Amino acid sequence: MTNELRVGVLTISDTASLDPASDTSGPSLCRLVEAESRLIVQTKACVPDDFKAIQKTVTAWCDDLDLHLVLTTGGTGFGIRDCTPEAVLPLLDRQTPGITHLIFAKSIQITPFAALSRAVSGIRGQTLVLTFPGSPKAVKENFEAVAKMLPHAIDLARGGTGKKVHEKMQGGARPSGTVSNDEYSKSGATHGHGHGHGHGHGHSGHTCFHHSDKEARANATSLGLGTPVSRRLRKSPYPLIPMDQALASVMDRITPLPSVEKPVDEKLIGAILDEDVVAVEAVPGYRASILDGYAVIDTDGPGQYPVTAVSIAAASSDGSSTKLLQGQIARITTGGALPEGATAVVMVEDTQLIKSSEDGTREEIVEILAKVRKGEAIREIGTDVQVGQTVLKKGQAISAVGGEIGVLASIGVRQVRVKQRPIVGFLSTGNEVVNHDNGQPLKMGQIRDSNRPTLIAATKAAGFDYLDLGIAPDSPEDLEAAIKNGVEKCDIVVTTGGVSMGEMDLLKPILEQKLGATIHFGRLMMKPGKPTTFATVPNPKGGQTKLMFGLPGNPVSATVTFHLFVLPALRKLAGYEKYMWPSIQAEVTHDIRLDERPEYQRAIVSLTPEGRIQVQSTDKNQMSSRMVTMLGANSLLVLPSRTSEHSSVSAGQKIECLLIGKLA
Template sequence: MASEIRVGVLTISDTASLDPVSDTSGPSLCRLLEAEPRYKVQIQACVPDDFKVIQRTVTAWCDELDLHLVVSTGGTGFGVRDCTPEAVLPLLDRQTPGISHLIFSKSIQITPFAALSRAVSGIRGQTFVLTFPGSPKAVKENFEAVAKILPHAIDLTRGGTGKKLHEKMQGGPRPSGTAAKDGEEKPRTDDKHEHGHGHGHGHGHGGHTCFHHSDREARSDASSLSLETPVSRRLRKSPYPLIPMDRALASVMDQVTPLPSVEKPVNEELIGAVLDEDVVAVEAVPGYRASVLDGYAVIDTDGPGEYPVTAVSIASAVSEGSSTKLLPGHIARITTGGALPEGATAVVMVEDTQLIKSSDDGSCEETVKILAKVRNGEAIREIGSDVQVGQTVLKKGQVISAVGGEIGVLASIGVHTVRVRQRPVVGFLSTGNEVVNHDNGQPLKMGQIRDSNRPTLIAATKAAGFDYLDLGIAPDSPEALESAVKSGLQKCDIVVTTGGVSMGEMDLLKPILEQKLGATIHFGRIMMKPGKPTTFATVPDPNGGAQPKLMFGLPGNPVSATVTFHLFVLPALRKLAGYEKYMWPSINAEVTHDVRLDERPEYQRAIVSVTPEGRIQVQSTDKNQMSSRMVTMLGANSLMVLPGRTAEMSGVTAGQKIECLLIGKLV
């Protein structure tokens, strides 16, 4: 069998098909699969609990994509809409009841609720099909139940003999001509299998790195060599596993816990904050019967005609009890927002009236003719017609936007303070002996570069509404870098460094994190372009807090730093701040030109626009998308999500639709 097992992961859920971000089982299953080196998730999708849609998808993945394994999650229960078994069973050429029983027997030992699952398994053509329940916990239990035998089952499904496995289980190859003993060919499920999955830890001095056994480059003793190791003995290959983007992002979000809440006054400083409580009106809006226009307060039953003007009401404070009562046959002049006199039932606009008589000096109206018939209540805002006392006007989790609506409502209902999530503080530190401040006013010396990373990331942070600290530039010295990082961790919730995370002699960040700061490095390389050496770690709070601090080591190339900041740091900031929707929005857009794919999944800087005809199109900002060329960020409002190159697909052609992550406004 080929070393790579191509897999399709299908989430079956009405909810997830409408909002893929809510899907937790599919991504959980992908992480379990990709923890093993042989599995490659070729395609992932969410479909509703629809019999025909499920059948079309599974059939296409088996027959057209020729996947080795199709695993679904969801729709196997007793719910009215649960139809996965009914949809999948007719598609199978052969059922595999032994595997279904193995999954059930393992699950029922954990929870009696396993009896409520109607999962099935079997073979269609040369594709093995498994149906799992819809919860991440059940997915993990089901996968672990078959993990040891699954590669062997797939090998047999694809026409293999399983000879190597059998020989391994019997202690080596059988001598030529030796007959097999009864039962010798049957593999036992309790034997260790070379494709079992697990999780290991490599330990540095005071810290550690998490990695999976599937990562061939992971070392069993430590993830980084001592800082004192001479150049001649430095590693020539990174000890950090190269993990897929979705696994890296999930690793970050697993470590982010929203900050606690605080009481804040209602003012412009609330912009960007997330409410941590429902807000209830303590005052009605309006608090009195008010006119919505300039005109005359009338009694609607009086009808058109000439009337004396007996009162004037303008928009101003009125002492309690001082309001004039309007009698039949009289009218009162009133301005927009003015309080209606007692007895008034409608307002006639100025344009529907005619002045008949004024005072001798012309300063006052005495008689006005009403020309129009009005209805009871016309042009009047009744008490509480906008907001009533006790009404919930803002919900917990709502973001106070810069548009001003939330601030305006809060100011109008008598609420003076609200409880919001603390706003995280992020610190930015550039590293490198060659890096100088962009505004130092001095000409560059040979080998120096101006720091564009800090200004860029600080600007993006400010635009997103978060607080920041400029931590300056640290030289390539273990002592200086350790001191700068430690100082940043004491003041900030997140520290972001740029540079020093690759394989160069002066790339010191990872060993300092592990050996000096007791950090846990969750990943040190990602299968992506740009940003391959991006590093994420959690560090014990130097102030003694229970929650660890978050640490991002971004690459030094300006584009790599900017792209990975948008992909990882901003979503982490939003989740820290309490945002319910913290991931970047995406849109499918039509590519205006051919795009050549890289071997790694790529995030190209691009411009998404809407044509006069309403078509959504995207084009790269520049053909040369090197990670050092900051000009490729000019005008970019999106990142075009390009898959890695395969034998079947080497590029994207003009007119094809591609996913784009929106990091700016549409043009």
């Protein structure tokens, strides 16, 4: 760890966010921080008493800036708008009640009003987060209560042992006996003092994560990679979180990729414009006929006229056009340029040939049978698009059927600025998994990989680029190398398998302990897909962090969670404004028994002849291993969890459906 400890100071106040000059507690806290020898204020900000604004800033400072310490001031009281504890608490991986108690104990000695503070503290990733009240006096009291212990706390949160501090406090003593320094450190005994760190190591269960593992991150929830199976956890250390919280956790961490110049061609399909597009040429660029017939001067009226010129839809050799005089007409085709002086076009059906040339190849005299108005059947210059007109807007998608490419080509635009398209990499894991097309009979215990082909096909259908990362065996070294390869080459890496509680489920410890990743959730309150994992991984080349989705190995679980999380993430990364699946209400055609977890059943939404929208499950048995339940599915039926009052959904009841395909 470097000597300097980087700190972020966040003022939370409706008033100060509108008038930064009125902020007194933030600057006061900055001065207190800078007065400490190792602490330095790297960033500071002011946001209103708004739940999302607080969470967005704290999350970015912890996850993206990787600050050592985040200090907030304001919003911890009893006021109606005070929401700092509610916003910060869900972001914490671990709370630090000892620090919170210490601050309270010091403050309550000074004023009984300290009891009105609802401050919280804890650790997110490797960042220590403390929330202080909003007055300069309270900030000073709170900060001074913990200032001297902050470097030690940060050292521990970053994976250090705190050995120097411990030895200093214990006079350098070690327990008697024959245990070596290294063994003593590994046992976790050096954390057995009474400082209230909350490490929870103990000396009997030995089910903890040991700080002596040099590869492990301090915030790692998983056990060390070398932990014997006999000491593995019997329950997941990752809390079950609801879907809305999980989706917010993903989407709040996505910033659309930067933009690039791309030529106007078929490769542009699926791209999102990052600029307004203005026409550089008018459409049409000349006065053109909209039908086959004869260019006339409308005041001439019906009668017989000599055909003095022919205008077809082609460029003239010298760029000039013929001039039509009174009493003359010109034959013209659809799209042909009107001769100078022509004011209307008469369709060929309203004419009659009077005389042709001796060889019969030319029309010489034609009778006009109908009266036409000035401007009839003519497309004037710029009728469709005028020079300088904004034709396409920033944020608009270039589709295969919407005509955007044709419009761009017609207005003289050869290149446009669009958002970069993300690349997603797919990696299957497991010793038992083999390529589906290897041509060899399956051996006992082997399964063909259906996950990669399924997810790649869905990615191609959605218009995104992908990289096939193959299959990685259940080996820490192989899995680490495969993930590193994906992180280096892709914006999003998707793995399937290895995220449950088996002894060969290595993904989470490798992410935390080898790749420096932050796991934002490791279990979901949903069916199927409970062990779905989402993490952010530092970019080895610097810049924006990479997204990592660890999907379950069961084919249906992998497919459902891919549609729920990965495709929306790809769309947001690509710049789509509407990146979530469209949702509709549909009438269920059969009774459905609810599960204890919210469930996403594979279903078919269709339109009846009477115009009613109906939905039915693809199969009664919706087990996560039964890939056949995806056959024909164009939607995910969103079923609530079972309650004592509602244990099923009845036929005829309307329920939410996420449309992932076309209506049947």
